[in-house]
Amino acid sequence: MSKNPGINVDVAEPEKAWRPGSRDDGDVSPTGGEFPRDGEETVGFWRVGTKTADDNHAERIAEAIPKPFRFHPLKMLMITARSTSRLSSYTHLLLPAIPAGIVMWYTSRNKNPVLVFVFNFIAMIPSGNLLAFGSGELQHRLPKVWGASLEIFTGAVVEIIICLILLIDLQFDVVRAALIGSMFANLLLISGACFLAGGIAWKQQKIAPYVSEVSSAALLVSAVGTVSPSLFFQTIHYRKDVNEHRAEVRVLRVSRVVSIGLFFSYLCFLFFQLHTHSSSFHHVLERAESVYIGRKQYRKKLSVLEAIFVSAVGLACVSFCAYFLVREIPGIVEEHGISELFMGLILVPLIEKTSEHLTALNQAWDNQIDLAIYHCLGSTIQTALLVTPLIIMVGWALDLDMDLNFQLFVALSLLFAILVVGNFMRDGKTHWLKGIFLLMVYYVLAVAAFNDPNEKKEAWGMDIREKVEAAHAAAKALHPAAEEKRSFTFL
Template sequence: MLGRFRGKQGPDAQTGVQEQDIGVSNDTEKAPQHMHIPRFNHNGHKVTRGIKPDGESGRGGIHPWHFIRICFRSTSHMSMCVNVLWPFVPPAIALHFARPDLNLWIFVLNYIAMVPSANLIGFAGQELARKLPKVFGVVLETFLGGIVEIVLFMVLLHNDVNNNLIPVIRSAILGSILANLLLCLGFCFFAGGLRREEQEFDEVISEVGHGLLLMAGFGLLIPTAFYASLRGSMDSGLLESKTLSISRIASVILLVAFFIYVYFQMRTHHGLYDSVLEKDEERDHDREDDLKKAKLTFTECIFALAIALTCVSLHAVFLVEEIEYMITERGVPDAFMGLILIPLVEKAAEHLTAVDEAWDNQMNFALAHILGATVQTALFNSSLAVIVGWGLHKAMDLNFEVFNIVILIMAIIVVGNFLRDQKSNYLEGSLCILIYILIAIASWYYPNPVPGASNTAEAAGAAHGGG
């Protein structure tokens, strides 16, 4: 017979383990196997079936006051500071309709407003991930963090006329990878190194991620190398057509590699990732405080994601419409716009989350987010842009500027060298950040490509003939 149940509030409660007092009668009668014994998490909340104890909010539906308070608190103190930028969101949207002639202000306001909107996606994604199995939660959280980037790429493709925005998309693809590998990883190494002499991480995370990055870098390099090798010795229209075809084939192959990687993480080798991430949770300096925090309900997570995605989409549309003005009238170089400005705003939320994890000694979680986001951009997002461009009859290819692709390959090699010993410190972080600053300076002085020079399509019609 079932006796009484008591939810434990001691140290073991942090892992969702409950103490059960089950009285058994003298006749050793067992409880029916189909009966469900309720579980209670660290805060004493009854855990809903299918929800992990760490993500149980103890509530249901939507509670406006709790929703606003929890969202403003966000994931960390840095993320909470970002939320003070929410007052920029309404005027950024309103100004686009009220004063469309104020191009500079529209660009600046929407650029700033994109940051808190993207931050909300990151926070709601993290709250949702906590309710799910660890590996699946990290994969979903990483994918949601990349939604901002996908939205921007799609808006850029839609607004492209005569290939005027294709160079920006190409630069943004590489810029996103560089921002993750150098800037975000650098700040993670630096922040973690300030609190401890060295931080260690597992090879399961670093080796798989770096191997995929090398493969992705090779895949992205092939169309550029093909075009650069044959430029001048083949008719330009035919060369562009063949390069476009190679880019589309390469995109399909990179997509296959991405789905194999996801399957590897979530199905065949998820046990390895689970054990590594569980050890990281035990090392979390803020573990107790994080468990005690109030959490969003499942419904509130979906609602927050809907609000954030709506705002991000609007800001992306308004931002992209002003890019041509910023390049032609304000003299912002194509390379700087795509390589630095766009990736910084789209990756802000992911960077804050990863740096906070490194600060709390969760370097495996930080690397999982950084390398996962980088692999998603290199394998999935870039391929998606090419394939969607194919469907829209746009000459979107992987024929990057030689300057950009050389920087990418060198960044992958440098970061791989830092990851090899499975240790990090603030020196390595500082070097990554300084390299990124140097790239930003070089991209500011890099001239805008002109037809017939470098890896630039001369005519959209010639490129369209390749597919």
Template sequence: MAAPGSGGDAAQEKHGRMSLQSSRDPALPHSRQDVVYDGNEAGSDRQGPGGLIRIKTAGESGRRGLHPLHFFKIIWTSSSSLSRAVNVLWPFVPAALAVYYTNTGPSTLRFSLAYIAMVPCANLIGFAGSELAKKMPHMLGVLTETTIGSIVEIILFLVLLLGTNNQNRFYIIRAAILGSILATMLLCLGLCFFAAGLRRETATFDSAISEVGTGLLLMAGLGLAIPTIFSRSISITEFNITQIDLDDRTTQLSRVVAVLLIIAYVVFVWFQMRTHHGIYDAIFEHDEHRDADKHKDAAKAKLTLTEAIVSLVISVALVTLIALALVHEIEPVVEESGISDPFMGLILVPLVEKAAEHLTAIDEAWDNQINFALSHCIGSTIQTAMLNAPLVVIIAWGRNLPLDLSFEIFEIAILILAIITVGNYLRDQKSDYLEGFLCIITYIAIAVAAFYFPTPPEAHGIVGGAEGTGVAEGGGHAERSLFM
């Protein structure tokens, strides 16, 4: 064992060596060999030989079981400031359920109430997920919180797929998949960069998160684009095949791509959770130490394990009911209001899917936990592209429904360009409010383009359109303006 006096020199030498690898934060490890597991370190959690399964005391509530008064008080007071602001929307939940199940009022009113009511329900799922995450090791906690935050998205996808017979449901699902990716990757990440930049000149994050995340995003974007490129590259007349044959080939290709993306996601999770978890745990531990309000968070009352599970069950049940109300009103709202399916699927639906994820990430960025915030943004985006979207395709396959991953050229081009743009911002491992503002502006520009983008005739099951013009009656080509 080294002499006590040599510990500082050894640490300095180690940190100096790592600074050659990353000039941003030499205190963080950059390889498995840099991670030292010391169970006797003050304040560390007990962990097993593998380092993955361990007992984390940061989320201990000091209570057991279910205490209704404490339960509701903690849900209302112990969340972040943004989440507490969202809690004032809870009266919209019973109102939305009442008007939907009594069929009261116009479709626009029922849709609006359900849309607003989804936000506090999603926020409760996010809070319950964060409470569970606090009781787990860092990497497992982040993965659990991200997965729980995706529950709303999965429920909406499944309700659209299985709970309705709308002729445009496949188109809205595909648009919602890309819209969820864009909302998290541009809007949420931009808000995180902007929030972090308001409190400090530059926010720095680790390359282990940004580089791996950027590579996976690019790979996932390419995977999602393959069926679209395949479908749009084949001319029916030139290759002497029918439209039905081309659609069948595209569907089969989409199913293969979906399976491959899920396999890639499983390998990615294994990479994070098993072979390289020590690097990520050290990064998140570092973020916890620089948390701007960690003392306030430590003093907040916490849910017990039972209370966290109960809150998840309640919130998932409410989200399912609200999702049914929301999805069943999409088609009437599109027809009555003139909103196009691209705007509905690409912008409106995704904004409520990841509401909880967005609020959590923004609060972490504000508190100088930029690695946590980045993990939520990039991790959620990767999960949508490599798990949630392929999972819906596979479920449709099991139900013999022809859902494929053939998107509009407009949508897939926007996706690839957005991935390249975000990857460029992540490359230097630092951010400021300007980069965040530019991401937000980019998302707003995409939203405006989606607003003016007409509903494609094939979204309503029409090939060739009316009288061969490609324009279907009521197909969403009516003139619209943001300034009327």
């Protein structure tokens, strides 16, 4: 600008220019290309002078991220109480259930086992939310793709803890049901709820091709690998030249070898998503982020040290509550006649990833359907390719006969569920009616699981069960070496 007094230096207010964006190419504006309404938060497209709204947006996010080693107890409590959304913050109302469940375990587990189960069942919800929130705060220091993957992995931590406790407690049937039940919950219950919630808030939502295509392919392959050992058992144990014990030994071998392949597939899936095709996934995250701008992005964040502390507290609470909960399952099943399949297929998975389920619902309501579907399908893939083979290999290391011999009804239902979800996402659109249909499929499976008889108690009878177990024990005592070779030979 010249200082010559003869030149007019009056400059008009900088012009506000709006660059329209397309909701299909990822260049999304919250107002669909129009000027923002009064009081509306915007990002990415305002240009005022030399400073763009992108710069302001980045500055506001950076201001909310504190120094890594800050530890301020009061700020940590206030930020944690607000959580990432209003829905997840409501789970803090259930925090008193955590000390109540622990106290009842040490004082009333012999007199009131049902109350111990119920309180620890409820306590798993806020405990899992603390763990998920703490680990979620760490992703602000990571690239978007790595941060989203870390958030998905947090849900697997709770699932692994519960399944390992069940495994060590020799509740193999409940473990198998819980693994498949987790997939059902993500595929049908939570996906259906997301479609329904998103359909109520928005008439129609579009799914990015990357999410639908890659997730559907990985889902189908992982499901085939997971249920193939059980279908193999159903094929060979009806043959006249193969008795039931030999069929069980064979399916145990198949399960262990298949688990190695599933785990390797998970590593390949991570490499694909985090390295070779990370740009496609990053584009999806950017597109979803630009759709909704508000308190969830500009809120105050925990420091790295505070996030680690909150995660550690959540992990400790999850471990204690899961242990107390699992130890009461056999008594509940035997004394109150609740189906063992219903316990593992429906009840246990409901609490494994509650915080992740709440996050997905909130994202669907905010029109971030890509992130919501990625949470649901990504968790299912992680259960099939990571958690399931990990449990089998841990059982193998502990010399436990844990295999992938699921009930035929459960195995086929999983394949049908994946086909239904894949067909619903094929057109790249979601609405509330699809959500209702998915919830109906889950309801049918829950009704069938609730009416499944406990085989050991009703079909055999306790006296017959005792005789069969005594016969097996006698056979093992007569031929211990041969029995051990048949049971644990790898090849």
